[in-house]
Amino acid sequence: MTGTPPSHVRVLAFGDLEGAVWGTVIDAGATAIVYCTPDGVGSGTVALNDNPAAWTVSGEGVELRATPIAHEGADGTGELCRVQGSLTVAGVRRDVDCPGTRGAGGPTSKRLQSVRGVSGWFATDRGLALLALRPDSGKGQESDLIEANVFEPEGWIAVDEPRLSTTYLADDRPSRASLELWIADGEEEYPRRAAAEASGPGAAIDGDGISLQVTPLRCHAGGLDGAGVYLLARF
Numbered sequence: 001m002t003g004t005p006p007s008h009v010r011v012l013a014f015g016d017l018e019g020a021v022w023g024t025v026i027d028a029g030a031t032a033i034v035y036c037t038p039d040g041v042g043s044g045t046v047a048l049n050d051n052p053a054a055w056t057v058s059g060e061g062v063e064l065r066a067t068p069i070a071h072e073g074a075d076g077t078g079e080l081c082r083v084q085g086s087l088t089v090a091g092v093r094r095d096v097d098c099p100g101t102r103g104a105g106g107p108t109s110k111r112l113q114s115v116r117g118v119s120g121w122f123a124t125d126r127g128l129a130l131l132a133l134r135p136d137s138g139k140g141q142e143s144d145l146i147e148a149n150v151f152e153p154e155g156w157i158a159v160d161e162p163r164l165s166t167t168y169l170a171d172d173r174p175s176r177a178s179l180e181l182w183i184a185d186g187e188e189e190y191p192r193r194a195a196a197e198a199s200g201p202g203a204a205i206d207g208d209g210i211s212l213q214v215t216p217l218r219c220h221a222g223g224l225d226g227a228g229v230y231l232l233a234r235f
Contacts, residue, residue, distance in 0.1 A: 006028040006029045006106075006111065006112055006235065007106050007110070007111055007112060008028075008104065008105060008106025008112075009026060009027060009028045009104065009105050009106060009112070009115055009131075009133070009233075010026070010027040010048065010050075010102070010103070010104045011024065011025070011026050011027075011102065011103060011104075011105070011115070011117050011131060011231060012024065012025040012048070012055060012057065012064075012066050012081075012083070012100060012101075012102045013025075013100055013101050013102075013117065013119035013129070013228070013229045013231065014064075014066070014081075014083035014096070014098055014099065014100030014101075015098055015099070015100070015121070015216070015227050015228065015229060016098040016099075016227065017098075017099070017121065017122075017123075017226055017227050018227070019199050019200075019216055019218065019227040020037070020038050021035075021036065021037050021038075021087070021094065021096060021098060022035065022036050022214075022216045022227065022229050023035030023036065023087070023214070023229070024117070024119075024212075024214045024229050024231045025046060025048060025057050025064075026115070026210075026212060026231065026233055027048050028112075028115070028210060028233065028235065029209075030045060030207075031045060031046050031047065031048045031057075032044070032045055032046070032205055032207060032210065032212055033045075033046045033057065033059065033062060034202075034203045034204065034205055034212060034213075034214040035062070035087055035089075035203075035214075036089075036200075036203060036216065037087050037089045037092070037094045038094070039089040039090045039092040039094065040089045040090050041089065041203040042061055042062075042087065042088070042089045042203075043203060043204070043205040043212075044059055044060055044061070044062070044205070045059060045207070046058060046059030046062050047059060052068075053067070054066065054067045055081075055102060057085075061087065061088035061089065062085075062086075062087060062088070063085045063086050064083055064084070064085035064086075064087075064096060065083070065084050065085050066081045066082070066083045066100055066102050067081055067082050067084075068080070068081045068102070069081060069082060069124075069125065078101065078102075078103035078129045078131070078147065078148070078149035078156075078158075079101065079102050079103060079149075079156075080099065080100075080101055080121075080125070080127050080129075080151040080156070081099075081100045081101065081102050082097070082098075082099065082100070082124070083096060083097075083098055083099070083100040084096060084097045098121075099121035099123070099124050099127060100119070100121070101119040101121070101127060101128075101129040101151075103129055103131055103147070103149070105131045105133045105145070105147060106133060106145075110135040110136055110137060111135070111136040111235075112133055112134065112135060112136060112235055113134045113135060113136045113137075113234070113235060114133075114134045114232070114233060114234045114235065115131065115132070115133055115134070115231065115232075115233040116131075116132040116134075116144075116164065116166070116230075116231065116232055116233075117129070117130065117131045117132070117229075117230070117231035118130045118164065118177055118179060118196065118217070118228065118229075118230055118231075119228050119229055119231075120194065120196060120217065120219035120221065120226055120227070120228030121219075121226050121227060121228060122219070122221065122224040122225070122226035123224075123226075125151070125152075125153045126151060126152055126153060126224070126226075127151045127226070127228075128148065128149065128150050128151060128179070128181070128192075128194060128219075128221065129148065129149050129151075130146065130147070130148040130159075130162055130164055130179060130181075131146070131147050131148070132144045132145070132146045132164055133145040133146075136235075141164075146162045146163075146164065147159075147162065148162035148179070148181055150181060150183070150192055157183055159181040159182065159183055159192075160182055160183055160184045160189065161181075161182035161189070162179070162180070162181050162182070163179070163180040163181075163182075164177065164178070164179055165177070165178040165179075165180075166178075166230075173198070173201070173202065173213065173215060174198060174215050174230045174232065175197065175198050176195070176196065176197050176198070177195070177196045177197075177217070177230060178193070178194075178195050178196075179192075179193065179194040179195070179196075179221075180192075180193055181193070181194070192221065192222070193221070194219060194220065194221035194222075195219070195220050195221075196217040196218060196219040196220065196228060196230070197217065197218055198215050198216065198217060198230070199216045199217055199218045199227070200215070200216045201215075202214050202215035202216060202230075209235055210233060210234070210235055211233070211234045212231075212232075212233045213231075213232045213233075214229055214230070214231055214232075215229065215230040215232075216228075216229055217229060217230055
């Protein structure tokens with residue numbers, strides 16, 4: 001990764017509903033991946049293209065293609081997608097065909113100190129994604145720039161006022177997350193709420209200028225249960 005903190009990022013998160021396969025790719029000047037299959041965890045640097053029709057991720061043991069699911073309301077800042085390809089861990093190649101989310105944050109006028117992201121999926125056409133960017137001069141959550149989307153079969157909804165609360169373990173790994181997603185409906189606002197808890201220890205990678213940690217989640221929203229990931233990147 002680059003030694004200079006970035007001013008914008010791209011994130012791809014994916015996983016099956018059972019939580020056996022999951023991963024996150026982050027592009028912050030250079031690109032890294034942390035992922036898991038039933039054979040173990042893997043991480044490394046990868047190449048990520050910028051074709052909006054289909055992001056492709058390639059690297060040692062990684063070949064993925066993320067195609068957005070066309071739907072009314074999609075605006076490009078956050079998209080539900082289908083991720084297909086393969087991941088290899090411990091010499092075992094596993095085919096991947098699962099839901100995911102992809103999106104971009106920034107650019108900002110200031111370099112970034114950290115990025116937190118929560119993605120969850122409950123079906124191939126239902127999920128959510130939140131991305132919180134903290135500028136290099138930020139001292140707490142009040143300085144975060146947060147964007148979020150809710151993905152439903154009837155349409156995709158941009159969240160007007162997203163809020164994220166995280167509980168951390170002693171070793172600074174996230175254990176629980178609560179999302180409060182306020183959505184405007186005319187002159188009224190109403191919240192969508194979601195909760196998640198860590199479903200495993202996750203995995204991490206440290207590179208030049210970045211510390212990336214990804215934790216698998218069990219997610220709950222609107223009476224539905226699903227899976228997801230929590231991304232924490234520090235620059």
